Amino acid sequence: MAIFSFTTVTDTTGPEIVPESPLADAIEVGVYSPIRLAIGDGTGVDLATVELYVDGVQVYASSAAQSGATVAVTVNTGNGYDFEVQLAGAMSAGSVHIVTVYASDTLAQGSTFLYSFYTGISPRLVAVDNPVEGVLIPRFNEPMTQDATFTLLTNYTVTPQGSAEALVLLAVEASTTLPDAATLTFEGGTYGGTYELTVIGVTDLLGTSIDTLNNTATFTLPLPTEANISRVHLFDTVWGPMGMTQRVIKRRTVDNLVVGRSIAMAVEEQLTIRLKRLGAAIPYRGGKEGKNRT
Amino acid sequence: MATLDFTLDFNHDATVVYDQERNPRTLDFGMVSGAAPVVGMTVSIATVIDAVTLELSCSEAFTIDAELTDVRNYRVRDSAGVAPDLTVSAVAQPTASTLRLTVSEFRTGVTYEVEASQIKNSVGTPMSQGLNINRRQFTGTGAAPTATIAPATGATGVALATPISLDITDANSGVDLTSITITVEAANAFVAGVFADDYAGPASEYTAIASGYRIIIDPVVDFSYGQVVDIVVAADDGAGNPMA
Secondary structure (H helix, E strand, C coil), rough: CEEEEECCCHHHHEEEEEECCCCCCCEECCCCCCCEEEHHHHHHHHEEEEEECCCEEEEEEEEEECCEEEEEEEEECCCCEEEEEEEEEECCCCCCCEEECCCEEEECCCCEEEEEEEECCCEEEEEEEEECCCCCEEEEEECCCCCCCCCCCHHHEEECCCCCCCCCEEEEEECCCEEEEEEEEEEECCCCEEEEEEEEEEEEHHHHHHHHCCEEEEECCCCCCCCCCCCCCCCHHHHHHHHHHHHHHHHCCCCCHHHHHHHHHHHHHHHHHHHHHHCCCCCCCCCCCCCCCC | CCCCCCCCCCCCCCCECCCCCCCCCCCCCCCCCCCCCCCCEEEEHHHHEEEEEEEEEECCCCCHHHHHHCCHEEEECCCCCCCEECEEEEEEEECCCCCEEEEHHHHHHHEEEEECCCCECCCCCCCCCEEEECCCEECCCCCCCCCCCCCCCCCCCCCCCCCCCEEEEECCCCCHHHEEEECCCCHHHHEECCHHHHHHHCEEEEEECCCEEEEEEEECCCCEEEEEEEEEEECCEEEEEEEE
16 A cells, blocks of 8 residues: 655635626626626635725625625635625616625635626617618617727628628728718629628727627618619610711611611610629510511 | 385375285384475475565586476466466576576465476486475565656645546556555545546546556546645555555
């Protein structure tokens, strides 16, 4: 029988403080939400040294709740304690709240931990408009900080859905007249195609980052209108550029049948162009098959 | 004159039997019961040199021939028949009347009996048969298996999550896995190839290494700060010698 022994490292650090609810940097926290955190240590936490502050107000010290707060303390499995703090009143909505914790272990080694969370809704992307060809307007639920991050092109990503062709973003611009929106210019894409825009990194006027669970929106590029569709000029196609005087002279000398046939060809060409842009097959022939001459 | 026919059996108690008018009698040859008469060359002394070496000193010089160093002419066994027979793997002749047998490891405290056969003295007379003639008893002395540990015994400042690594080896006969018991802080951590639940962390494993086993014990729960961790290891080698 052989006997061995070794000695583990001694505790040289203070307690570990871990926010449990709300987590650090949490958003959309209710104004009446309790604040829960855990304090643990290898050699044990000295409960008498624990102090808790919320927004600078002491809510726990000397093993007792302070400032009208209710504090529940339970022993945890980490040689320490779990704390649940219920403030005397509601926290202010739409603002950042700071929790500060001091604690020492039984070897008098102290720790300080500070974290924050946010009550209310953080910035969200709510819609994407396409008011004119080559322009997208992402709209947020509140005014945004229009800084370099806001106009950083890599913070905006458009992903084609289904068979839509890729759409290339060219630039991002901010406008003081539209503080809750950005202006994106782009090229490419498919009319009628569906896309998804994702925005990251941008912040609201309080510096709160966009909610990563609500930072995408889908949109569809509308079909072209008469105002922006490509044009085929009838007489340019048939006759080529001519002056008005020349056209009048020519038109008077052309047989009506020829004119009618030209119009038909031009209309068909316009139809073909439109169908191409919609991705449809091109109907070269229509109507009934002709009969052979006898 | 009567005819006397008798047989001498020197391998056992000396008994003389004769048949005269079908009236058996025992004759007294002046011998001590149980002791064979010394005839020719004998194995005088059997000495354990180390855990795997036995030296036989004989009363006369040998005839040096192939049979003298043939391992099949030697047998070493537990006189009580409990421990398994030892294997003779080599025979050397360091002097004119001395042999050294290399055997599988002795078990300490066991009384063995070595038997030599086909040995002849210098004039070619074969060794007679019998205890203390061609057979000699002796007490075996084996070597205990050894263990090395990491973190080293006496180490300080060991990280809380450090697994314990033990190499248990025996160069002569290996280690019997089923005999291994390791306790950590007075609780069984590894017994006969099985880890206790509290010590079956992800890094826990045992593997065969040269002459033994490497056993890594990963406690599920880390040690605490400043803890003096005591480990006790018990194991037998392949011959049954316990760890010292």
